[in-house]
Amino acid sequence: MIVLGIHGGVTLGQHEPAAALIIDGRCVALCEEERYLRIKSCYGMLPDHAIKACLDIAGISFADIDLVVTPGITYPGHAERISAYLRHNFGSCPKVGLVHHQTAHVNAAFYGSGKDKAICLSLDASGDGTSGMLARASRTSGIKVLEEIPIQNSLGFFYTMMTYFLGFSDGDEYKVMGLAPYGEPSIDLTRIIRPTSGGWQFDWSFIRQDPPIRSPFEPLYDNRLADALGRPNRVPGSEVTPYHRDLARSVQAAMEECLLSLLRAARSQAPDLDDLCYAGGVALNCSANKRIVDEAGFNSFYVSPVSSDRGLALGCAYHGAVLSGDTPEKIDDPYLGSSYSADAIRGELESNGCTYQELEDPAETAAELLADGKVLGWFQGRSEAGARALGNRSIISAASTEEMRDLVNARIKYREEFRPFAPAALVEQADDYFDTKDLEYPTMSITVDARPATAD
Numbered sequence: 001m002i003v004l005g006i007h008g009g010v011t012l013g014q015h016e017p018a019a020a021l022i023i024d025g026r027c028v029a030l031c032e033e034e035r036y037l038r039i040k041s042c043y044g045m046l047p048d049h050a051i052k053a054c055l056d057i058a059g060i061s062f063a064d065i066d067l068v069v070t071p072g073i074t075y076p077g078h079a080e081r082i083s084a085y086l087r088h089n090f091g092s093c094p095k096v097g098l099v100h101h102q103t104a105h106v107n108a109a110f111y112g113s114g115k116d117k118a119i120c121l122s123l124d125a126s127g128d129g130t131s132g133m134l135a136r137a138s139r140t141s142g143i144k145v146l147e148e149i150p151i152q153n154s155l156g157f158f159y160t161m162m163t164y165f166l167g168f169s170d171g172d173e174y175k176v177m178g179l180a181p182y183g184e185p186s187i188d189l190t191r192i193i194r195p196t197s198g199g200w201q202f203d204w205s206f207i208r209q210d211p212p213i214r215s216p217f218e219p220l221y222d223n224r225l226a227d228a229l230g231r232p233n234r235v236p237g238s239e240v241t242p243y244h245r246d247l248a249r250s251v252q253a254a255m256e257e258c259l260l261s262l263l264r265a266a267r268s269q270a271p272d273l274d275d276l277c278y279a280g281g282v283a284l285n286c287s288a289n290k291r292i293v294d295e296a297g298f299n300s301f302y303v304s305p306v307s308s309d310r311g312l313a314l315g316c317a318y319h320g321a322v323l324s325g326d327t328p329e330k331i332d333d334p335y336l337g338s339s340y341s342a343d344a345i346r347g348e349l350e351s352n353g354c355t356y357q358e359l360e361d362p363a364e365t366a367a368e369l370l371a372d373g374k375v376l377g378w379f380q381g382r383s384e385a386g387a388r389a390l391g392n393r394s395i396i397s398a399a400s401t402e403e404m405r406d407l408v409n410a411r412i413k414y415r416e417e418f419r420p421f422a423p424a425a426l427v428e429q430a431d432d433y434f435d436t437k438d439l440e441y442p443t444m445s446i447t448v449d450a451r452p453a454t455a456d
Helices: 048-058 078-090 101-113 155-165 173-182 224-229 242-269 286-295 309-323 342-351 362-371 402-412 424-435
Strands: 002-007 018-023 026-032 067-071 095-099 117-127 130-138 142-150 193-196 199-202 275-279 300-303 376-379 393-396
Touching: 002 048, 002 309, 018 048, 018 309, 026 048, 026 309, 048 078, 067 078, 067 309, 078 095, 095 101, 095 309, 101 117, 101 130, 101 142, 101 275, 101 300, 101 309, 117 155, 117 242, 130 155, 155 173, 155 199, 155 224, 155 242, 173 242, 173 286, 193 242, 199 242, 242 286, 275 286, 286 300, 362 376
Parallel strands: 002 067, 067 095, 117 275, 275 300
Antiparallel strands: 002 018, 018 026, 117 130, 130 142, 193 199, 376 393
């Protein structure tokens, strides 16, 4: 069976549209719309380019697809909307199946892991009317839901609300996680959220209700939050003070304790299951994941490489494969996106006026440049699926000195208020680097052998 899993926006709040193609149980392609449009997260967009890329990688036409699966099972008329969209863009449409948003996350984590059985957890802000799901999963008996977490008790919404209060935006939760180590967990947040036996309690009244949130770009917090903390929100772009660092650390600590409370209870309730599979946007929090490894009591811990909503397409495709009677295969590596031939790379460089050299051993030259203190953009093979740069589309430097770390942050996180700690001289150097039309360092792009752009 050929199953296409897709996720995308019919509302502005939907984000990270993607497409995944599973053929006879094996994922042959997983492509994200933002990689083609170059618009981060692609809020409210549908996966036009991602679907086409999956078809190109597999060498098939849209008419070859047997089943399309998408989240949105609680949305009235959603299957009909998706069918109309696909017919318009691709000329036909097979049967469209719907799956719960959180179930799709669970599928992506469990079947992607290759485990035979496991406890599975999905946590994010919201999706199909809930903010999370705890489940038992087995390759023989399927997914059994143990608990659904309502939106009004959303750990993801808590973290995003505090991200806004700290002067960042939706999608910037990683900045709060990165800021947290610079502070102390000295701020009491128990009025807002607190761990309970087997979970947590979040006071939903701190989420703005009047008027209700309509856009992911609106701040989430109610004015009561400033009253509870005794401080106003940080204005975006303003100074990051010691208080903001302490607040970030306190938010991170509160989230970790709530998460661990849930997982410890799940471990005790299912002592026969030694493995944990995890997905959803909250699963991108690497600091919390380290504590899960150390303290939750599982023998193994798998985090989906496409934990956030960009992985819903994969979970949907797995769901369709199981329904079709296929045996889902694990994800061996995350290099599931598009690749490009040497001719395509050469044409792109020349059309953009880039100077380049073609080298027999680009790795050797790259090593020499890194040893010389240069910062490189590295491009090879198929694009990674997921939010992490894992060597095929990466910015790399020698991890040799603190100065190099600060230089990379000053250049790559250019003028970003999240990085207030780089030495002033390096920030000034970064300013000069970007303000100079004739760059001090000549641009060098290196072509490498790309993987074949086929399903095999």
